[in-house]
Amino acid sequence: xxxxxxxxxxxxxxxxxxxxxxxxxxxxxxxxxxxxxxxxxxxxxxxxxxxxxxxxxxxxxxxxxxxxxxxxxxxxxxxxxxxxxxxxxxxxxxxxxxxxxxxxxxxxxxxxxxxxxxxxxxxxxxxxxxxxxxxxxxxxxxxxxxxxxxxxxxxxxxxxxxxxxxxxxxxxxxxxxxxxxxxxxxxxxxxxxxxxxxxxxxxxxxxxxxxxxxxxxxxxxxxxxxxxx
Amino acid sequence: xxxxxxxxxxxxxxxxxxxxxxxxxxxxxxxxxxxxxxxxxxxxxxxxxxxxxxxxxxxxxxxxxxxxxxxxxxxxxxxxxxxxxxxxxxxxxxxxxxxxxxxxxxxxxxxxxxxxxxxxxxxxxxxxxxxxxxxxxxxxxxxxxxxxxxxxxxxxxxxxxxxxxxxxxxxxxxxxxxxxxxxxxxxxxxxxxxxxxxxxxxxxxxxxxxxxxxxxx
Amino acid sequence: xxxxxxxxxxxxxxxxxxxxxxxxxxxxxxxxxxxxxxxxxxxxxxxxxxxxxxxxxxxxxxxxxxxxxxxxxxxxxxxxxxxxxxxxxxxxxxxxxxxxxxxxxxxxxxxxxxxxxxxxxxxxxxxxxxxxxxxxxxxxxxxxxxxxxxxxxxxxxxxxxxxxxxxxxxxxxxxxxxxxxxxxxxxxxxxxxxxxxxxxxxxxxxxxxxxxxxxxxxxxxxxxxxxxxxxxxxxxxxxxxxx
Numbered sequence: 001x002x003x004x005x006x007x008x009x010x011x012x013x014x015x016x017x018x019x020x021x022x023x024x025x026x027x028x029x030x031x032x033x034x035x036x037x038x039x040x041x042x043x044x045x046x047x048x049x050x051x052x053x054x055x056x057x058x059x060x061x062x063x064x065x066x067x068x069x070x071x072x073x074x075x076x077x078x079x080x081x082x083x084x085x086x087x088x089x090x091x092x093x094x095x096x097x098x099x100x101x102x103x104x105x106x107x108x109x110x111x112x113x114x115x116x117x118x119x120x121x122x123x124x125x126x127x128x129x130x131x132x133x134x135x136x137x138x139x140x141x142x143x144x145x146x147x148x149x150x151x152x153x154x155x156x157x158x159x160x161x162x163x164x165x166x167x168x169x170x171x172x173x174x175x176x177x178x179x180x181x182x183x184x185x186x187x188x189x190x191x192x193x194x195x196x197x198x199x200x201x202x203x204x205x206x207x208x209x210x211x212x213x214x215x216x217x218x219x220x221x222x223x224x225x226x227x228x229x
Numbered sequence: 230x231x232x233x234x235x236x237x238x239x240x241x242x243x244x245x246x247x248x249x250x251x252x253x254x255x256x257x258x259x260x261x262x263x264x265x266x267x268x269x270x271x272x273x274x275x276x277x278x279x280x281x282x283x284x285x286x287x288x289x290x291x292x293x294x295x296x297x298x299x300x301x302x303x304x305x306x307x308x309x310x311x312x313x314x315x316x317x318x319x320x321x322x323x324x325x326x327x328x329x330x331x332x333x334x335x336x337x338x339x340x341x342x343x344x345x346x347x348x349x350x351x352x353x354x355x356x357x358x359x360x361x362x363x364x365x366x367x368x369x370x371x372x373x374x375x376x377x378x379x380x381x382x383x384x385x386x387x388x389x390x391x392x393x394x395x396x397x398x399x400x401x402x403x404x405x406x407x408x409x410x411x412x413x414x415x416x417x418x419x420x421x422x423x424x425x426x427x428x429x430x431x432x433x434x435x436x437x438x439x440x441x442x443x444x445x446x
Numbered sequence: 447x448x449x450x451x452x453x454x455x456x457x458x459x460x461x462x463x464x465x466x467x468x469x470x471x472x473x474x475x476x477x478x479x480x481x482x483x484x485x486x487x488x489x490x491x492x493x494x495x496x497x498x499x500x501x502x503x504x505x506x507x508x509x510x511x512x513x514x515x516x517x518x519x520x521x522x523x524x525x526x527x528x529x530x531x532x533x534x535x536x537x538x539x540x541x542x543x544x545x546x547x548x549x550x551x552x553x554x555x556x557x558x559x560x561x562x563x564x565x566x567x568x569x570x571x572x573x574x575x576x577x578x579x580x581x582x583x584x585x586x587x588x589x590x591x592x593x594x595x596x597x598x599x600x601x602x603x604x605x606x607x608x609x610x611x612x613x614x615x616x617x618x619x620x621x622x623x624x625x626x627x628x629x630x631x632x633x634x635x636x637x638x639x640x641x642x643x644x645x646x647x648x649x650x651x652x653x654x655x656x657x658x659x660x661x662x663x664x665x666x667x668x669x670x671x672x673x674x675x676x677x678x679x680x681x682x683x684x685x686x687x688x689x
Contacts, residue, residue: 061380061426062384062423062430063422063423064384064385064422065384065387066390066398067401067415070411070415071412071415071416071419074405075411075414075415075416079412152290157292160292160388163391170295170298173298181306183298183302183305183306184304184306187295187299188299191291195287195291198291202290341535343531344535344537346498346535347531347535347537348537349498349524350496350498350524350528350529351524351549351553351597351601352522352525352549352553352601353521353549353552353553354517354521354553355517357552357553361552362537366537366538369539
């Protein structure tokens with residue numbers, strides 16, 4: 001086996017890694033914000049808002065990420081919304097991750113006992129303050145492990161964005177493979193890089209969880225299983 | 230240029246039957262491999278436990294797409310030519326095996342320890358314990374997450390279009406290439422995936438509720 | 447040859463030594479009660495006798511089998527030594543009849559028809575003939591425990607071990623279980639029981655052993671031991687535990 005041809009193209013691989021990470025982190029950031037908004041909408045706005053959020057979550061969870069991506073990249077231009085592969089990928093990843101995260105955060109919020117909310121209101125907190133300090137923070141702390149797994153799965157699923165010509169890590173692999181005809185070597189190297197990325201991201205998210213939720217070890221963690229995107 | 234009509238819709242539906250076939254094959258083969266790894270993961274031998282844990286961790290930490298590329302392009306470069314359907318089934322089976330192994334390990338572990346002790350005290354061998362006491366209970370516990378995983382598996386079959394296998398996804402793409410009516414086509418494709426996945430999701434949730442109810446009783 | 451021979455047994459969980467050189471001899475047909483506070487090592491000792499816990503040193507022989515961790519020899523031993531647990535541990539997915547017939551059929555190759563007759567016999571012994579087709583979940587705790595005893599009896603054991611079998615039961619249900627055990631004792635079964643039922647130990651067991659801090663602190667004929675405790679610990683235990 002000849003790994004030289006592959007490894008000598010490391011600047012290209014590095015670019016791919018950077019794009020994979022950028023896509024993942026931006027989607028994670030936007031996805032959490034959107035999921036939090038949707039969770040809030042679901043519990044604060046009327047019943048109809050709840051139905052719409054639920055429908056959105058079910059729709060995203062029961063169709064493949066690839067279909068969502070193609071719908072945005074190939075389908076939307078037909079009704080006049082045009083974007084490049086990178087934008088379409090970011091949008092698809094954000095929408096997908098937001099749906100899964102909404103479901104996970106909902107489980108966390110459901111686990112907060114009603115008496116906690118009453119206690120917060122009794123202490124003269126506003127509804128918004130109760131939501132932030134009494135509901136969302138502990139809920140996030142509880143479901144952080146499940147969210148973390150979902151984030152890692154999203155990073156892995158970002159490989160699918162190569163189908164709309166995004167030069168992230170697996171897109172880079174396709175180019176190197178076409179260049180060198182060293183398929184096996186290329187995919188071994190790239191797979192190993194994904195492995196390292198996934199394990200590092202997992203460790204990083206663990207560390208981050210302990211940083212932002214110092215109480216995390218004291219709370220019973222919810223055993224919400226993350227699911228592949 | 231053709232327009233999107235009944236023959237195209239029929240073509241897409243035929244692709245959907247291949248998606249289901251692929252899911253079933255990957256689930257059955259992946260389930261067999263996964264079952265072995267689940268039991269290895271719980272074995273008395275430290276070596277077997279480590280091998281199984283390593284396998285599960287690695288497969289769960291790489292994209293399914295890479296497993297697919299390795300088994301299709303990779304092996305063909307090494308002179309082993311796998312037909313697309315085989316490569317697709319094999320890689321999805323490998324992917325499924327790691328997740329099923331983990332789900333089933335959890336299910337086996339949630340059978341109370343006392344059931345092992347009681348059956349050991351009745352002189353059952355380890356295979357007998359698994360067969361008569363542990364697995365019948367573990368299978369019940371594993372039903373909701375296993376059905377839930379089937380949804381993930383169905384969705385993940387969509388990537389195999391990249392090796393040229395005409396599943397639901399690829400059928401949709403081919404029709405799109407001929408008609409350029411992506412919005413309608415991918416709406417239909419998405420709707421079919423949803424029609425397969427949504428009932429499974431509901432079934433999984435229903436089973437979980439039934440299970441919780443019987444546990445508290 | 448004694449039914450149970452325990453010689454200088456030591457057992458530790460990590461750094462914690464729970465058995466510190468225990469020796470016990472039980473003759474065939476004898477009923478021996480093990481009493482003591484929780485943490486005194488009595489349950490551990492019982493679990494060592496059928497190999498559920500491995501001992502660190504010493505020697506245990508029961509019903510002619512030497513206890514070691516060889517799985518095959520352990521299975522032979524367990525065909526001759528029954529154990530009943532505090533939490534019944536019936537198999538919830540099997541009916542009462544299936545619970546009882548399973549092991550005779552698959553470990554001793556008893557034909558199905560014969561196993562069924564055996565199951566009905568032992569169920570009659572514990573007074574639950576009508577529950578043959580019930581599932582454990584539909585029985586009371588006392589009934590489940592009686593089925594567990596029947597399940598052990600169906601193995602036709604030479605020695606029976608009872609590990610706090612009434613501790614999980616509501617007080618009004620302990621009587622029916624103790625009655626079954628008393629009948630077994632009268633029929634000549636060799637029994638070793640860990641119990642908190644002092645009256646049962648005094649009246650049914652021929653010998654009572656008081657364990658304290660991983661050692662045998664006091665032992666002798668039950669009536670004698672309860673009437674004249676020799677150590678302050680035993681005196682303390684008996685007077686505190688008197689119901």
